[in-house]
Amino acid sequence: MDIDYELYKIFHRVAGAGSFTKGAEELHITQSAVSQAIKNLESRLGTPLFLRDGRRIRLSHEGEVLFRHISQGILNFSAGERSLKEMAGFDSGEVRIGVGDTICRYHLIPIFKSFAEEYPGIRIQVKNRTSSGILSLLKNGSIDFGIVSLPAGSGQYTIQPFRRVRDVFVASRRFEELRGGRCRIENLAEYPLLLLNGESTTRKLLDHFLQSRGIKVVPAIELESMDLLEEFAKIGFGIAHVEEMSIQRAVSAGELFIINTEPALPDRELGIVSLGASLPSGAAKLMREYILTREPVTTI
Template sequence: MDINFELYKVFYHAAKSNSFSDAAAKLHVSQSAISQSIKNLEDKTGSQLFFRKTREIKLTSEGELLFKHIEQAYNFIKTAESKLLESQNLESGEIRIGVSDTICKYYLIDPIDRFIKKHPKVKIQVINRTSHQIQDILKEGIIDFGIVTLPIHIKGITIENYKSVEDIFVASNKFIELKGRQISLKELSKYPLLMLDRNSSTRRNIDSFLQKKGLNLLPEIELESIDLLLEFARIGLGIAHVLKESADFLIDKNELFEVRLKEKLTLRKLGIITMKNVPLSRTSYEFINFLMDKD
């Protein structure tokens, strides 16, 4: 089918807003022009794309299928336009980053703050997702790059090692008998444990380490937030497995202490991922260099 891209553009905005009038306002044309464009597209595709009511429109199943692909293509096109409009002196541009909330809080906020102070006209959008979800939205063109827990094995994605981070076990004085001495993982397994959800990269990392040791720690509580794990540990509900930096403040306040292990946990590696065949914008390239201390 030889279909004018403008028809797809009209379709995208109408489907995105569920309104012909909103699409008309966005594209600065009349509502009748929008209706006619959609009619032309339906004729060319041989499919009804919208259910039309008096004031509302809704995608048909064929419309949903088309929108899924058009949205992805539109995201890539808008990214390309944004890259072309960027100036060489970083006086404009946008950076879209996919990262988990924990990594963002402890490793990204400070670099973002320093980068924006140097380049105040650059816009930075942060999208919080799990490592697995970040891979998905990278492939869909929603972000420029992501920061994830390694390893990952996905075709078409370039991986650059970013940094290693340390996870530790922490407890409140309810478990004072553990303070100041080293214990084995086998002894630790006898205590109530607080860990991230088993689908998280952090949890998979520790589970893999334990399996190599022939152990399987079953947590008392599983959560999706490290901040909640820390709060539950602080009130004595168990011993939490968390990112070291996340616990430093509570350790300094003597509200928690690190549970020392005889078996040293392996460091968790973070990586910066990009699409192999999609060039980075200059702003994203410069920000990644900034993160890697290449600036």
């Protein structure tokens, strides 16, 4: 059966986006062109690929089977096209990265800056998502790799450890009695705690650490941003669990202090996650190696 590759590409993008409108935007074509292409493909294959409910769509059983079989092929075609464009060197190219707020701000911004100065012809596209969102982007081919807190996903991903980070509990002068000395970590459960939401990898690691010591906590506030946790801690709403690097300025300014817990919290590892060991473009490979060889930059 001879079917135009473009029809498969449009189907793959719409299925990954979960919407005709979003698929059209990502492909830079009209929604009517997308709809017509899907109709043509369904007609050629003799089966519906999407189930439609008003403006909402989802893959039919046949659509799911097709999506699974063509996904790697689509990614390989795209990788080939991009690699050919970059064969002349690194005067041009694009790398697509998925990363969360804190990792991007405190670990990658300095790297992106120096990379852009060294390779001005390579376009860096950054998509800000949670760890689970980054893995979803990887699956549908929207990014080349992501940087997340480990562990991440199952064996289908290739993981390269990037950097170890330290998480701490911090507080304002409202909790002055906790400054200095050492605080048993189980005693912190008696205070209002400011934590990331329960779906974040960082929070899951903390919960596991506490539960292994028989400590159960009910946070006073749950947020999706470490920056917001810091702000609530500054105004005395509670004790925040944050990455040490992210609160250096606030500690230096005397707005917050680090609580020395007994035992200390374990280090957390960041990693580069991709689908398979081979990245889809020369620019992506270059960026990955660039990230892996950079030293941390102090933000004080």
